[in-house]
Amino acid sequence: MSALAPRPVPVALIGLGGVGRAILSQLLSPPLNTRFNLILIANSRQSLSLPLPASPLTPANYAPILEKYGTPIDWTSIISLLSGHSDGPGIFIDSTGSDIVPSMYTQILSMGINIVTPNKKAASSNQDLWNSIIEKTYPNSPVMYYGESTVGAGLPILSTLKDLIATGDEIEKIEGVFSGTLSYIFNEFSKVEGGDVKFSDVVKVAKDKGYTEPDPRDDLSGTDVARKLTILSRLVPTAPSLPEGYASVPTQSLVPDVLSNASSKEEYLDRLAEGDEYFSKIREEAQKQGQVVRYVGVIDLKEGKVECKLGKYPTDHAFATALKGSDNIISFTTKRYSPRPLIIQGAGAGADVTAMGVTVS
């Protein structure tokens, strides 16, 4: 193996939150540590060139070392470090949630650097930004942009969709529960066997367990799901165009009217129970029809619709029976996979599995 083994690929990792730390750990451990050469790490303030003169970096010691030896972030030198590396231009991993880093993607790609990212911002915003990124990548140029983990974390969602299309299948419908947070909330709120738990109580438990963003409205707005649908839609040649990205996707918000005037996260959380009646009614109507309620994203190519909404599903539907915990479930109905769809299910969030999606890329 060693005789023909290529030189390890130089990598810069920007962003050291939960996912970034898991990527760091995977890159520094077998089997990836022989394939990749981590030449720089950075958090939102500081960056550090590697290797260090003294001891090697480990997932356990990086934080104090970055604190002690790091220098303020300088994008120009990060980019030239990667583009000028003797083992080739390497890979820029953007593991931030930043809006600013994606605005540099076209420049980074122009320098011959590949980009791998779980950051949904670039692929799900304005179409012109996205076009400018795509123009810089293969087949127009040798560099690649990999965003596998932007949808479904480590689940093989984008790769499966790409394979279906590349082999000439026709997509008819993509439908799924794309948010681990909203999966958990509705799996608890609307069970096959019924129940009368209050929506506000479920949201509070989800928040206490750390399943929601610090402000649960960031999940309940549906924006994250709309971003994922945008990324999927842009892979489907026959999908409706979304010029403003996620903002062009009709998206039902789960912050009921009665709570829309809450001016702060605290006020919203305090008044959460005021929305209970709204959700209880929806559940009641569904139960009368033998259905459960799920928050889903739907790309319906026959109807030419992309939307995020509360959907009702029969109690024997996979979204009712198979779905548990905070799993994502995504169903692809295609010319080949019909009437029974291709279904992929599993944890669609979490640092380890998202990092897997990144390192797979």
Add this chain to the structure above:
Amino acid sequence: MSALAPRPVPVALIGLGGVGRAILSQLLSPPLNTRFNLILIANSRQSLSLPLPASPLTPANYAPILEKYGTPIDWTSIISLLSGHSDGPGIFIDSTGSDIVPSMYTQILSMGINIVTPNKKAASSNQDLWNSIIEKTYPNSPVMYYGESTVGAGLPILSTLKDLIATGDEIEKIEGVFSGTLSYIFNEFSKVEGGDVKFSDVVKVAKDKGYTEPDPRDDLSGTDVARKLTILSRLVPTAPSLPEGYASVPTQSLVPDVLSNASSKEEYLDRLAEGDEYFSKIREEAQKQGQVVRYVGVIDLKEGKVECKLGKYPTDHAFATALKGSDNIISFTTKRYSPRPLIIQGAGAGADVTAMGVTVS
């Protein structure tokens, strides 16, 4: 795109049964017809070099053309056609079910030719044969062997397993319904809501619908499932070794003792009802415990076991509720994906989806 588009890859397609014809159709249609250059097709008797001097080959006209212009198969000239092609050594697609074609794989790979195949024989038989194939492939040599569609047809099973392992996840258990035929039979025979349909009646319907091999014992022996488990096991570094391949996997046969002396397919089918009591008892025991019966393959790394058997699953288990029709369902429990596994479900057989698995490779 065209300025940088690489020359189409030369491909020889051997085997024109259901899957072979679907591969042919995909290779001759957009988008694949620009990426691949079909230079030879062959069935079990004749081969034909392409392009033809007159009209182009289509999925509709290949059969009479092959019949009229084909010449008896000559492996030496097929191999040298691929290895000596001006656009590179190309790809040999083995879409036969033959034992003989795989015995030539090492020689074909030695000539610098890549192999893509849905044929399970090479990867699931003797370990020495498999080792000799692996030795000829990347990273020891630039050629590749792709068998994605050997398990789960077009479902992303092997690729997902490879990605989990490559990113340092630890496989704990792989468990699934790997046979579309046995999926259909047990989904009909043992339903969540109960029922008293006879096993023999279900098998007869499955046979009449074309879901079984001409001799249903070829499905009911479990051998096909054992081959798929072998292929998966060989990707997992910590799996027990299977020196004789599928023959080393403990495999429960579904031909009950009372029918094991049937000397012909016809006698077996005539006497099928004699086995009904055996299966009814198993179903009854399961029902008493609130369970359904499924024929599953299991790779349990903690217990160091690989086996094919009738398993019992609670009526709220994904193998009971989510599984319908002749779908495959495969569940990966890993260090990252636990306690909730990563699940992939969909049609795991059929010409179109198997051909997709091949052309994806």
